[in-house]
Amino acid sequence: MALEPPGWGGNLLRGLTNSVIIAVGAFGFGLAIGTGGAYGKLYGGPITRDLLEVYTTIVRAVPELVLILLLYFAGTDLINRVLEAFGYARIDVNGLVAGIWVLAFVQGAYSTEVIRGAILAIPQGQIEAARAYGMSPGLLLRRITLPAMLPFAIPGLANLWLIATKDTALLAIVGFSELTQETRTAAGQTKAYFTFFMAAGVLYLLLTLFSNVIIAQVERWARRGMPRIAGGGQ
């Protein structure tokens, strides 16, 4: 368990770092997809809306594990085919980048629904008032919609962040060396399965508890200036 090479603690911490990087990346890109998706679902044309509906329904109904395999293989394969078509050499897609994009695609579907619900929770008058002031759609998004929906979206987004940290464990299946995979390697080498899996569990738990503290602070910040409602902010 020591940090230096005879022990495996260093590997575990490296795995944790990889997990956190992937979770942050996937969550961030997922938010971007989610915001776009929510806007498309609310204000897009009929075809955009239907396509987004198909996207969110399928992604939320199929196990993450299957999606990860499908997107991981399909994504790398597609990139290489495109590169070959344009006459470039095949590349080995970086596991980190692939992992981030695959999880972001999954997260995007969930955050689309969360953000859509949050935008719908904004009092309609606020958006109408902004339109009446002659704000352009971009300005409206930046000044009114995003800040106003944040308090409604944060509980759902916090859940998504916690799901993102735990979903990184699934990348162990495609052999990416995040925390769970590192743990399995370490445990397999030392035969101390119980110790190492417990240690990894503690690391994940610490990450979750630490996130909870941060989330509580972010939520307080996002709700600043709002009246206190018991049980509010769904």
Added chain:
Amino acid sequence: MSTTHTASGLVDTAARASLWLQPHRIVLIAVALGLVASAAIFMRWDWIPAYYDLALRGIWRTIWILIVTGILGFALAVPLGLVQVTGPRWLAWPANAFCTVIRGTPLLLQLWLLYYGLGSLFPQFPWVRDSFLWPYLRQAWPYAVLALTLSVGGYVGEVMRGAFAGVPRGQLEAARAYGMRRRTVFRRIWLPQAIYSVLPTLTGEVVLLLKATPLVATITVVDIYAVASRVRQDTFIVYEPLLLLALIYLCITGIIVFAFRKLEARIPARLG
């Protein structure tokens, strides 16, 4: 644009059904059918007959695990939720800690901790080897069922905590005033009302459980996901088994959602 959208959001269900089949939808459905048809024609499906039996057994095992762990997990979740609402502190605290730990660590890790961790500890104790449970403990599925049950217990326990706390106090007091014993109050009033109020959430939890079942394939339980993996390894066909697998999961999800919707429709009155 936005006014027509809000208007369409307000129309009642009957009118929405007739609105559903718009021209662009027909085009989209045609495109989707075209994609399916081209997938059926141009992709390789010749492996299906060879794996047909195995796949059926895999689907059956997935559904079996889903039902067993769902019921066991719910049975675990009810006391977990209840003691967090009314129990003494020495019961409430461990229940809360259990839910936090289960919800704070990945299921894959829990599964591997139980299977590899416990599985490697057990053979060291002679009394475990000698016990009548040993033939079961050497197989993978008890660990899969245990891990999924604990996971469902943790997640649904948290849901049930909110559900029990959400039943109006007056209902329980009225039941007590009728002279019902505490157990009767729980069985007739508290539990049914709590379940009714969180039925939509429970639908989501069951779908989440379904999506967690393929993880058991990593500890050598042959569910439908493991069958698809074997096809990939045997034949080097990558996409077709995975696409079919996604379709199977979509269908099972559809069935779950439909069944729960039927159940919801049977609730006598809508509770606030």
